[in-house]
Amino acid sequence: MDTRIPSLEKYQEEFERSLASPEAFWAEKAEHFSWKKKWDQVLSWNFEEPHIEWFAGGKLNITENCLDRHLEKRGDQVAYYWEPNDPAAAGKSYTYKELHREVCACANMLKGLGAKKGDRICIYMPMVPELTIAVLACARIGAIHSVVFAGFSAASLASRIQDCDSMLVLTSDGAYRGPKSIAIKSVVDEALEICPSVQKVLVLKHTNVPIEMVEGRDLYWQEEIQKSSADCPAEPMDAEDMLFILYTSGSTGKPKGVVHTTAGYMVYTEYTFRNVFQYQEGEVYWCTADIGWITGHSYMVYGPLLAGATSVLFEGIPTFPDAGRFWQIIDKYHVNIFYTAPTAIRSLQLFGLDFPTQYSLSSLRVLGTVGEPINEEAWHWYHQHIGKGNCPIVDTWWQTETGGIMISPLAGITPLKPAFATLPLPGVQLVIVDQEGKVLLGNGVEGNLCIQFPWPSMIRTTYGDHERCKQNYFSTYPGLYFTGDGCKRDEDGYYRITGRVDDVINVSGHRLGTAEIENAINQHADVVESAVVGYPHEIKGQGIYAYVICSKKNDDLAMLRLEIMATVQKMIGSIAKPDKIQIVSGLPKTRSGKIMRRILRKVAEGDVSNIGDISTLLDPAIVDEIKAGAI
Numbered sequence: 001m002d003t004r005i006p007s008l009e010k011y012q013e014e015f016e017r018s019l020a021s022p023e024a025f026w027a028e029k030a031e032h033f034s035w036k037k038k039w040d041q042v043l044s045w046n047f048e049e050p051h052i053e054w055f056a057g058g059k060l061n062i063t064e065n066c067l068d069r070h071l072e073k074r075g076d077q078v079a080y081y082w083e084p085n086d087p088a089a090a091g092k093s094y095t096y097k098e099l100h101r102e103v104c105a106c107a108n109m110l111k112g113l114g115a116k117k118g119d120r121i122c123i124y125m126p127m128v129p130e131l132t133i134a135v136l137a138c139a140r141i142g143a144i145h146s147v148v149f150a151g152f153s154a155a156s157l158a159s160r161i162q163d164c165d166s167m168l169v170l171t172s173d174g175a176y177r178g179p180k181s182i183a184i185k186s187v188v189d190e191a192l193e194i195c196p197s198v199q200k201v202l203v204l205k206h207t208n209v210p211i212e213m214v215e216g217r218d219l220y221w222q223e224e225i226q227k228s229s230a231d232c233p234a235e236p237m238d239a240e241d242m243l244f245i246l247y248t249s250g251s252t253g254k255p256k257g258v259v260h261t262t263a264g265y266m267v268y269t270e271y272t273f274r275n276v277f278q279y280q281e282g283e284v285y286w287c288t289a290d291i292g293w294i295t296g297h298s299y300m301v302y303g304p305l306l307a308g309a310t311s312v313l314f315e316g317i318p319t320f321p322d323a324g325r326f327w328q329i330i331d332k333y334h335v336n337i338f339y340t341a342p343t344a345i346r347s348l349q350l351f352g353l354d355f356p357t358q359y360s361l362s363s364l365r366v367l368g369t370v371g372e373p374i375n376e377e378a379w380h381w382y383h384q385h386i387g388k389g390n391c392p393i394v395d396t397w398w399q400t401e402t403g404g405i406m407i408s409p410l411a412g413i414t415p416l417k418p419a420f421a422t423l424p425l426p427g428v429q430l431v432i433v434d435q436e437g438k439v440l441l442g443n444g445v446e447g448n449l450c451i452q453f454p455w456p457s458m459i460r461t462t463y464g465d466h467e468r469c470k471q472n473y474f475s476t477y478p479g480l481y482f483t484g485d486g487c488k489r490d491e492d493g494y495y496r497i498t499g500r501v502d503d504v505i506n507v508s509g510h511r512l513g514t515a516e517i518e519n520a521i522n523q524h525a526d527v528v529e530s531a532v533v534g535y536p537h538e539i540k541g542q543g544i545y546a547y548v549i550c551s552k553k554n555d556d557l558a559m560l561r562l563e564i565m566a567t568v569q570k571m572i573g574s575i576a577k578p579d580k581i582q583i584v585s586g587l588p589k590t591r592s593g594k595i596m597r598r599i600l601r602k603v604a605e606g607d608v609s610n611i612g613d614i615s616t617l618l619d620p621a622i623v624d625e626i627k628a629g630a631i
């Protein structure tokens with residue numbers, strides 16, 4: 001059923017209705033799915049424990065809704081066009097019928113390896129169709145997928161495998177990334193040295209690089225799938241059974257496993273996919289996100305398939321073989337809806353207009369952005385040169401924890417304002433609070449963004465540690481879900497996200513905890529202590545600035561910096577490598593030992609004239625040293 005909102009008036013009506021009777025509203029949006037058994041109760045909740053249940057008593061399998069449900073009407077329609085890294089290599093496409101068959105065969109392969117409902121399966125793969133197939137195959141048998149972005153290091157992969165005791169790892173021999181061929185399997189091998197829970201590793205032959213296969217543990221995907229039947233009934237799941245875990249960075253400690261469950265996630269991702277993009281039957285949709293992030297889960301896999309869409313899945317990078325690759329792919333597949341990150345737009349903008357002007361781009365109807373604030377300059381460039389002034393831009397604000405888009409224009413319906421995510425979607429009850437938690441009413445206010453009522457795809461817990469979920473999201477402002485973002489509501493009631501207010505930074509749309517980067521830097525033998533802050537970066541949105549105290553004087557600072565970067569790459573991955581490293585003799589600490597990050601941020605931003613009060617510092621002289629040595 002097409003649940004699209006057709007006009008601004010209707011949006012306002014739906015929004016009001018979703019506030020007045022949320023249960024009736026979401027029950028109506030859930031009605032058209034295929035349920036093995038309907039729910040008994042739409043919602044029960046409290047934000048104290050927190051405890052959230054949507055559609056309790058309902059039984060279903062999300063893959064029946066992504067695949068089986070469509071077979072009759074759109075079995076021969078393409079679900080995915082796969083575009084390989086190398087434009088000269090052969091691509092592939094999968095109709096809904098073919099995808100269904102592949103998913104069922106893969107599901108049987110997983111069962112054959114001992115996987116069953118409730119088991120955790122780690123997926124560490126490049127952007128190949130088998131990644132999507134693997135995700136859906138897990139859901140088919142009720143196993144919980146934990147996809148780890150294939151750019152993470154062995155240490156990061158190992159900690160994610162250990163945290164949820166994954167019993168299987170699905171991977172590939174290697175990956176292509178632009179001109180590079182990257183080893184994947186050897187990263188898994190290194191990680192598994194400290195992961196006793198893993199029984200089997202399935203390896204997809206993709207780049208055909210030589211790899212080591214561990215006897216009794218490692219199997220080739222292509223060989224095992226041959227033995228697997230393509231008939232696999234879907235496991236009946238409870239509405240609140242876990243669908244997946246996705247690890248994400250927070251302000252403290254190790255990345256946490258955000259847990260999403262089945263029915264609410266399904267209803268919300270489909271509803272938001274249809275409405276935000278105003279997806280129309282037969283259109284081609286392309287989201288450039290990696291499936292290793294939440295955008296890939298919700299708007300590359302589940303949302304589009306639930307809505308019966310045709311999507312493009314791209315293995316490569318925007319600048320290979322040249323900076324026209326995105327635009328070439330848009331023309332090749334006649335993409336109507338294009339969804340990417342502001343960082344990608346800013347980096348392509350630097351290459352000038354020579355690339356986009358070589359392509360027609362006339363198929364485009366809607367443009368989208370996600371993951372970080374978009375600056376007005378990039379917004380206008382995207383609007384004018386890619387959308388030719390005709391395509392609405394949906395600036396979608398949401399988080400791993402929200403599961404789906406929360407604030408966004410509805411394409412072609414909501415009047416736009418550059419760099420504003422605009423208005424909340426129906427069902428989303430936003431509040432802005434000040435530092436003390438006082439709710440700021442009316443328009444023209446700025447503060448911290450919270451949500452006061454549950455929505456179907458919200459985080460249920462952090463895997464294995466419910467207390468952490470409570471502490472992180474529900475304790476700062478009791479009774480509210482705290483997003484960690486700062487936000488303005490302007491005179492028109494439009495929302496603009498101003499960025500994180502906690503110790504999380506957003507580098508090229510990738511979310512990183514400063515504590516996590518500090519822990520990695522501190523692994524270097526000469527490092528005594530470090531402090532990491534973000535600073536404005538022209539392309540990445542935020543860059544990483546590290547202040548480092550070393551145990552001994554080092555004459556070769558260039559080498560030391562390289563070594564520190566290599567340490568971070570080894571501990572986390574190259575996305576977390578500092579852009580700037582300043583060696584300092586001390587850090588600005590208060591008498592109680594707390595680092596005054598405000599000062600470090602100011603120096604990193606190059607704003608040293610206005611450092612503010614430093615009288616509470618243990619050693620105020622350190623500020624002058626830091627200012628003098630700023631990079």
Ligand code: WTA
Pocket residue numbers: 248293294295369370371372373374395396397398399400401421483484485497499500506509510511
């Ligand atoms: C930021 C990505 C401004 C925000 C889907 C949020 C944004 C964090 C936007 C979540 C946007 C995401 N405008 N900021 N349109 N979208 N963010 O979990 O700080 O990787 O809290 O989810 O990205 O990042 P995550």
